[in-house]
Amino acid sequence: MSAEQRSLRNVFSRLALDRCSEHRHDADWLAGAFAREGARCLLLRADGKALAGGDGASLTLLDVRTRETFGDARGATFLGCDDTQVPYFALVADADQAERAERDLGAFVDLRRAGQRMAAFEAGLFAYARGLTHWQSRTRWCGACGSALSLEWGGHRARCPNAACGIEHYPRTDPAIIVIVTWRDACLLGRQPSWPEGRWSTLAGFVEPGETLEDAVRREVYEEAGVRVVDCDYHSSQPWPFPSSLMLGFTARADDPTIRVGDELAEARWFEVDAFVAGVRDGSIGLPPPLSVSYRLIEDWLLRAGGLELDTIAVANHAAWR
Structure with a gap:
């Protein structure tokens, strides 16, 4: 595919x-x-x-x-x-x-x-x-001179009316990477402190100025979980207007499975296929909803590593998605 x-x-x-x-x-x-x-x-x-x-x-x-x-x-x-x-x-x-x-x-x-x-x-x-x-x-005020902006181009551009400034402002999109990291047949998932107990997802973060997407993958995974990764490959993308992101999905392989959780996560863990499937089935592992590319990344890992379709085992998560 x-x-x-x-x-x-x-x-x-x-x-x-x-x-x-x-x-x-x-x-x-x-x-x-x-x-x-x-x-x-x-x-x-x-x-x-x-x-x-x-x-x-x-x-x-x-x-x-x-x-x-x-x-x-x-x-x-x-x-x-x-x-x-x-x-x-x-x-x-x-x-x-x-x-x-x-x-x-x-x-x-x-x-x-x-x-x-x-x-x-x-x-x-x-x-x-x-x-x-x-x-x-x-985007109602010019960031350079403070003048009130005027929308034009059918709402796709804002212009500063100040003749001494005249800056044009365009819609903002913030690129963010989201990645499923693997070690042998296991995948790395993390849990944020604000999430309910048992909810897990793939790691993600915003791309910083001067970074390639692959650099952002390596940096974010190391910052959040202390894991060094290699072989970053693009998976897919998804508009994510919450409020203005573009999610750029990746797969990556860990160079070493040692986890050192950073300040952004409450916990990070490697999940082997059997333990993951058991947890999803009994509801002890909460997944991101299919709305998110994170679900698709986990879905692809499970199919490759275990030959299983995530939709068929995620019944316990359906109530949470609704």
Whole structure:
């Protein structure tokens, strides 16, 4: 399986949308797309939750008529067009608008809870809109001169209006590595101090300036668990808008299995296949949800090392995922 195919298995990674970046500078084109009969709008609250149907498994996408009280093209963020040329936008509702929308049109749902239940297109659209509108809400003032910024390019650029400055600000994405480390047939998992007892996951951390991704893998694993790793290989990627990350999945092999837990973890441990399977089955080992690429990394390790499908043994974790 190629890295691209592995990435497509990750939640939020299958958004079949033409972002039409060549039209973002054209205010007339954007206004025409917003007014188009088939155009659809995703409505979000300031906290990043999106309007969805009663079961929370599908977005409530506003058409031309239902969106007219929630904003116009000037305040809308352009997301792109699907393969039938339907344009999609995002609008952020104020408190009164959100209350009215929830009363008349559906309920606002959290991306972490709803993302895995939604169809791939809608999950990806929600993640895209959430990440972009979060950046907008946090990028209101110029970091160089302090002037109030103006959004343009359909919400994809903020410009400083100060003629002496004029800096352009673009959406922020923070790269983070996440890695499954192996020693012979065992895998290395860690537990953060804030997590419930028994919950484990792969190690992760942000990429620092001047680092390659492989350097970040080596540094983070050593900082967190005191383990030196070799043979870092890219696995897959996943948009992770909590609030603005791109998760870059890796596999790596330990040069030495000795663990020296750092300040960031409560515990780190090597898991042999049999002990891992027993713990997952009886619920004493809590896993990350399938929403996360971490689950996919563990899934791939278990298949390679033990010939087992993680989904078939993780029944005890299902309640926690919900």
